[in-house]
Amino acid sequence: MSERNSTAAYDALKSRFERLSALYGAQAVLHWDRATMMPEGGAGARAEQQAALSLIAHETLTAPEVAELLEAAHEADGLGEWDRANLSEMVRVHAHATATPATLVTRLSRQKSHTEMVWRRARAQNDYASLAPELDRLIELVREQAAAKADAFGLSHYDALLDGYDPGRRSADIDALFADLESFLPGLLREVMEHQAKGPARLPIEGPFPVALQERIGREVMGLIGFDFAHGRLDVSHHPFTGGVPDDSRITTRYDEADFTESLMAVIHETGHSLYERGLPAEWRSQPVGRARGMTIHESQSLLFEMQAARTESFIRFLAPRLKAGFGGEGAAWEPENILRHYRKVAPGFIRVQADEVSYPLHVMLRYRLERAMIAGELKAADLPAAWNEGMEKSLGIVPPDDATGCMQDIHWPSGSFGYFPTYTLGALAAAQLFAAAKREHDGLEEALGEGDFTPLLGFVRTHVHGKGASRTPDEIIQEATGEPLGTVAFRAHIEARYLYK
Template sequence: MTAYASLAGHFGRIAAMSNAIGVLQWDSDAMMPKGAAGSRAESMALLRVLQHEMAVDPRIGDWLAEAEQDNRLDDWERANLREIRREWIAQTALPANLVEASSKAISACEMAWRQARADSDFAALLPYLTEVLKLEREIGAAKGAKLGLSTYDALLNDNEPGGRSAKIDELFDDLAAFLPDFIERAIAAQTRRSQPAALNGPFPVESQRQLGLKMMKALGYDFERGRLDVSTHPFCGGADNDVRITTRYDEADFTKALMGVIHETGHALYEQGRPAAYLNQPVSRARGMSLHESQSLLMEMQACRSHEFFMFAAPSMREAFGGSGPAWEPEALWRRYTKVERGFIRVEADEVTYPAHVILRYRLEKALIADEMSLAELPAAWNAGMKELLGIVPPNDRLGCLQDIHWPSGAWGYFPTYTLGAMTAAQLFEAACKAEPETLPRIARGDFAPLIAWLRANIHSQGSRYETDELLARATGRPLDANIFKAHLARRYLDAA
């Protein structure tokens, strides 16, 4: 057996372990009864320690050294070696006891967060989140020492390989300067238009679910390899060939759940479209979270908030809820779904105000990781940041710093990928529409095939074959360009007025 074959077999077994962990994590978030939390935490911690032990197997270094000298390997196999080395370096930075402690702390914190969020009680979460943050700092410091990165950049690198906060600072500072005036102009533009009539609920959950399933099918989701469920915070998870998504329902407003379903379907399409020949290898994984978020936001914001989408979807919406009258016409629905409004909740924000939510979280988590502020100061700092960036202050912590699961779940260094993803989505959608001029006309007929085919060829099927910048340049002809995102916002929210 060659060194490369030994590596591929070994990392195939690691992938199988990851799949088991992924399904257990999905179950914890979507189905598990509260009383099982303790035993589940023990099981998850053990599996993660075992996975870590496999990832730091001392034979990996020798196999890598030999395989990297093998001239018979093709481009995919060489890319796989690069990704294996990336993972091996990061994993060997961590001792097993730190992996175990982090897993247990996260399991406890996630359960505490669900109750704290429901009760709007940050104090109840504080001791659990303090432990998670302490361990995340240790993880970031250990990886940073190995990679020559700051603690924060080491955590960012886990989510966005090659990503650096210095570049994000520049992009986000520019956006933070751009947004306040643009938000004002967008709101002013929409007030000059006639406002759509109200959609009168209630909107039964089962009707919402059926509408969501119909839209998932139209987008190309493979129900033979996934399912739709409910969770406190919408997410996409599961395992290879078992890509599950969740949403949450509000009977007073069906738009929230529907766009949540479309967003998570974008993630799922990426996972379902990864290169099958290497599915259990690191090179098959999605190329970082900015690309992953670009796929969800491309569907949710670019394709499914277009005029064309509502030409297709309006009849299904009317049928689902027995709607009639002007409020249910495509133009009125489009105006409702593209309404710019300062709000407290990130996952319900429009695409104009959404980057402000992300910039806030990015700045706060950087300060927390650097120990420049304490967790006890978080609620006040959050409210001050909302005032600065959006001009509003949450009335309670449930609508403020308790709304997201990311920090309790150990996802530090993740938030900036949402807005990087929004920029990337605008650039990819522009390129797709230029390459396939029928993309939008076909969406108006409920046919997403040209768009999905372009994404499959240029993004999904490429896995981690290329680094992020190269993959984007190959797909669009240029590196990430924030001006494309700004131009998109201007066309939709100013020119359309």
């Protein structure tokens, strides 16, 4: 085939992926709408809308001519580095799509929407019995998808799902990193708790904290970090998340009028996700190479801002007087030292999203083991609560009082996201490495945070992470940005320095 025809094939592929990008954006906004403002009675209609969009996107991507265009485009010699990376991503995305039959795409989309809505009611009513059969139906469909992808890629069922969230990642990689963490983390958790028990007691910060005031302060902090309100908004949902598209970012949080600390950090966490999407290379946003590079990198960005930067002593000293003024607080409880103690409290708890950064990986490792068992067919939904409680007692020494604070607390499984959970801890490891590298590159980074200035940190990730898009693998991005492969060394050093040596 001539160079001209090969280039034309690549251009035709780019046009097709531009249309796909618009479809994915519409799906993302529909999902945000369903989670934030849609009446319960509209769930069925919305499920059909999303299923229809999923099928249209799938058919657009898997049409016979796409394979022909991909084959032809590989003959083009004049493609630059980014175009070559884009073509490689087209091949990867196409392979994932063609491995899943169209009928399964529709069935999965409908069951995900239905199971998620059942979960919302079941969690609110602590009624796991109503969720279990729907979750089983969804798991069977996910297992069917995993089997199809495993056959296509020559992977295990779980690795085939994992590749969709963290391209190139395998469970063997995770097993090695998690084994390293488990070799020191339980002992380190006990050591940190003993150390904190010897220090000054945390003074209670008395509420109530009206939602309107929490939202105002959250928006102020979002602005400091770099969120562009001309291209995004903040809303409320059952579970904090970030959706939308780079030019229309939708962040949600949830509020508790008795405690402002969780919501504020959730807002910072989700802002990190949004900044990543907003910072992706603008000229490639409608193409596969311009998308985020998987969930390990995505979670590293949210945790970089929430855990690494926003919990530094310098930033809390900047934030404390603004919290005090915003909520009309008085007394020693509002001093920076006390607020810092609240944000650095380490103790096992039932809820993952409220967990401290020392115990958090233990929550994730439990979910990782359980979801692998479910995908392997070794664990049924009916047996999940008992397995969950046993795992919590073994890893954290606590047993949840009910399923709402146990196995029903997360949206991931009811929405079909199997293979996502390990990326939270992989992201925490990456965030520790990235923050250490950013401080090496910018000597005054923590001093800047003490002035509410996130510019040096945001500039570092814009250059070393956001601007890379999907042009490299997750591990290549981490290696190039930090000078080290993904590992546990920086995370351990960070935990010890923050919680034991001060």
